[in-house]
Amino acid sequence: MAIGFIGLGNLGAAIAKRLTSMNEEVIVWNRTKSKAEAKGFVCESSPKVLLEKCDTVFLCLFDSAGVHDVLTMENGLLSAIQKGKTIIDLSTNHFNDVVEFHKVVEAKGGNYLECPVLGSVVPASKGELTAVCAGRESVYLTCKPLLEKFASTIFHLKEAGFAAKMKLINNLCLGSFMATIAECTALGEACGIDKKELLDILGAGGGKSLVLAAKTQKLIDEDFSAHFSTAAITKDLHCLQDLAYSLNRPLYTASVTKELFCKAKMSGYGEEDFSSIYQLFKA
Structure with a gap:
């Protein structure tokens, strides 16, 4: 199944392209469809549609306000989240906000992995990022093989907010x-x-x-x-x-x-x- 991706800034685009180079099918949602298509990605009409087509969606957004918006907007991710769906959030979030993201996703039956990365565009393109994760161990272990496609070093701190x-x-x-x-x-x-x-x-x-x-x-x-x-x-x-x-x-x-x-x-x-x-x- 395809992997979803939201957030095609400098780092996000590098990670999404790395996943593609590792033989993963990546489809995206972006506010400006033409920008995503110019970078070579298939762009869906909303976060909801994206999650309906994928079991896992990555977020790589500028801040917690952006994550909150993508979760809660009309046709946002929360409108499609359910058991078996996972959000891997690579964004650098505010430590208070990210605890709430865990709660709202899990309340809908979904999985949320807090996973900010250390490193930028060049190590991302080489698969040499460091990922620092927080969340339920079962979710972390399920996601780890996917993280290993772009991160050479991975830590799991377990407690929400610690990453x-x-x-x-x-x-x-x-x-x-x-x-x-x-x-x-x-x-x-x-x-x-x-x-x-x-x-x-x-x-x-x-x-x-x-x-x-x-x-x-x-x-x-x-x-x-x-x-x-x-x-x-x-x-x-x-x-x-x-x-x-x-x-x-x-x-x-x-x-x-x-x-x-x-x-x-x-x-x-x-x-x-x-x-x-x-x-x-x-x-």
Whole structure:
């Protein structure tokens, strides 16, 4: 049976194409049908029709508001969910909202797997994402063979909301590393050091990381076409602050990092790759 997919942004399209390359039939729903068809997908008329034709539907949406809308809109997923139907949600959700998504889907008899992914377009296309899941173990084990088609590392934290929280914590590392690497790059250039040589040295020294490996060429070329956007990491760091507030805990490095990405977004870099924060420091 075909797999359904909703959310053909940069990451979603890469995952959907990866599934297709792994001999899965993927059909989609998209608000703008022509955009989905331009990417080579068959687009159904509504989320309801999509779920009626598939036992499993992936969601890869920008935020929890988008997930809520797709679930509850007229002819949304909840109007077709029933026993035997599964929603795998790859979106980075707010940790409170995602608990409700578990509840409303399961109340209809369906299965919901919370499954944000770590990594972006390039690892998605190679099947090298990391998936962090939360939900009933039986649902996780059923879905795992499908996840293995695009994720080389998979974790299961079981309790609803834990995967969303872990994704936000991970993105604190991601954002902090990127901001520091960008500032180091701009500072080194101000000293007159060749940018490529500078990044090579950082890559062999204190800057050695998956983040630098992934973004070195973007920094060299100043090509900030989005793999993971500034708007997306800004949203995630806002959610992280909500998480800290709910725990009555302060955030230190996260606060500075969030404000830097907010400034980058305000400066017009919201739709660019989050490595575009380099432009703040260069200026």
